[in-house]
Amino acid sequence: MPDDTAKPERKRQARGEKRIEELLDAAAEVFAERGYKAAGTNEIARRAGASPGTLYQFFQNKEAIAEALMARYVVRLRAAHGEAFDPAVAELPLEEMLDRIIDPVVAFDRANPGFYALLADPALSPELASAKKPAQKLMFQRLDQILERRAPDLPAEQRTRTAEVAVHLFRGLLPLIMTATEAELPVLVAETKEVLFSYLSPRIDLEATPQHNRRTLTPEEAARKAAHIAMRSNVTTDDVLTAIHEARAEHVRAVENVLDRDHPREDRR
Numbered sequence: 186m187p188d189d190t191a192k193p194e195r196k197r198q199a200r201g202e203k204r205i206e207e208l209l210d211a212a213a214e215v216f217a218e219r220g221y222k223a224a225g226t227n228e229i230a231r232r233a234g235a236s237p238g239t240l241y242q243f244f245q246n247k248e249a250i251a252e253a254l255m256a257r258y259v260v261r262l263r264a265a266h267g268e269a270f271d272p273a274v275a276e277l278p279l280e281e282m283l284d285r286i287i288d289p290v291v292a293f294d295r296a297n298p299g300f301y302a303l304l305a306d307p308a309l310s311p312e313l314a315s316a317k318k319p320a321q322k323l324m325f326q327r328l329d330q331i332l333e334r335r336a337p338d339l340p341a342e343q344r345t346r347t348a349e350v351a352v353h354l355f356r357g358l359l360p361l362i363m364t365a366t367e368a369e370l371p372v373l374v375a376e377t378k379e380v381l382f383s384y385l386s387p388r389i390d391l392e393a394t395p396q397h398n399r400r401t402l403t404p405e406e407a408a409r410k411a412a413h414i415a416m417r418s419n420v421t422t423d424d425v426l427t428a429i430h431e432a433r434a435e436h437v438r439a440v441e442n443v444l445d446r447d448h449p450r451e452d453r454r
């Protein structure tokens with residue numbers, strides 16, 4: 186005989202899953218608007234059209250919400266990166282390769298400001314900081330794989346360093362991209378690609394002829410250009426430097442010297 190209790194149980198489960206998604210959607214909005222620290226569970230519940238009691242049926246606290254949200258983002262990010270970092274892009278001309286990689290990544294970040302708010306927040310608890318590590322590593326891992334395919338003769342250590350610096354240059358400029366108006370966005374994305382082209386070209390296209398008379402840049406020159414772009418907006422060069430600081434030490438020291446010379450620290454506020 187059919188189990189008469191199965192259908193009601195499935196309905197309750199479906200309602201619960203729907204409510205969780207609504208709470209996570211609301212949390213993403215609140216985190217994007219207020220930042221993680223200032224966001225409150227009562228506001229998240231209200232935004233989702235639920236009571237605080239309902240929220241606590243599913244999540245113990247705000248940190249649990251953020252952990253679940255980050256896990257959901259990682260799943261979506263893998264799908265977005267699957268498009269952006271298709272192995273076939275390694276065979277394209279560098280400019281086209283950067284278009285194919287950067288455009289979907291920027292589109293994902295712009296469509297998910299709550300993800301960026303969590304990823305960029307330096308004041309998260311150790312547990313939550315650990316939860317965002319898979320997302321932080323994903324872009325580097327995918328780019329490293331693309332570079333290995335594109336430049337198979339490049340020593341592994343050099344390839345890894347190149348991928349690290351390229352990712353951190355991109356992250357250093359990401360605050361501008363996230364806050365840009367629709368009118369500003371194409372220009373900032375184009376300049377970001379130019380920074381990355383100038384940095385990557387001599388390292389992974391060693392036999393290629395530079396296109397459009399572009400001069401290739403050293404890591405510190407690429408960082409200087411990123412800093413100059415940042416100076417045009419409300420994003421400080423310290424934001425750029427903080428992102429680049431995660432790259433290897435020999436690049437960081439050169440970057441700091443350039444920024445200190447071109448933009449004294451009192452001018453970076």
